[in-house]
Amino acid sequence: MSNNTEFNSNEWIDWIEEAITKKHIKYYDYKHFNNIQEIGSGSFGKVYRANWKSFHNHLALKSFFNINNNATVKEIVYEIKLQREIDFHENIIHFCGITT
Numbered sequence: 443m444s445n446n447t448e449f450n451s452n453e454w455i456d457w458i459e460e461a462i463t464k465k466h467i468k469y470y471d472y473k474h475f476n477n478i479q480e481i482g483s484g485s486f487g488k489v490y491r492a493n494w495k496s497f498h499n500h501l502a503l504k505s506f507f508n509i510n511n512n513a514t515v516k517e518i519v520y521e522i523k524l525q526r527e528i529d530f531h532e533n534i535i536h537f538c539g540i541t542t
Contacts, residue, residue: 454515458522458540467522468539475503475541486517502535
C-alpha cells in the first residue's frame with residue numbers, strides 16, 4: 443500500500459476488512475443492539491446510545507455520514523488505531539468492534 447496520505451477510501455476500507463478478517467477488530471451484527479437513541483453528532487457522523495442485547499448494558503454506537511469519502515474513512519481508521527493504542531485506559535471509552 444502507499445503511505446497514509448495517499449490512501450484512497452477503498453484502501454482504507456480494505457484495511458478495516460482485513461483487520462476484521464484477521465480478528466484484530468471484532469465485527470458485531472447490528473441486530474445485537476436495540477433501544478438506539480441519538481445522543482450527539484459531529485463533523486463525521488452521529489453518536490447513539492444503545493443497549494447490547496447479549497450483555498444487558500449500555501454502549502455508544504458511532505455512525506458516519508459518508509463512508510465513501512476518503513476523509514471520513516481515514517478518520518474511522520485513525521480512531522480505531524488510536525483506540526487500540528490506549529485500550530483499557532479507565533478514562534477512555536472502550537472500543538468493542540464494528541457493526542454495519
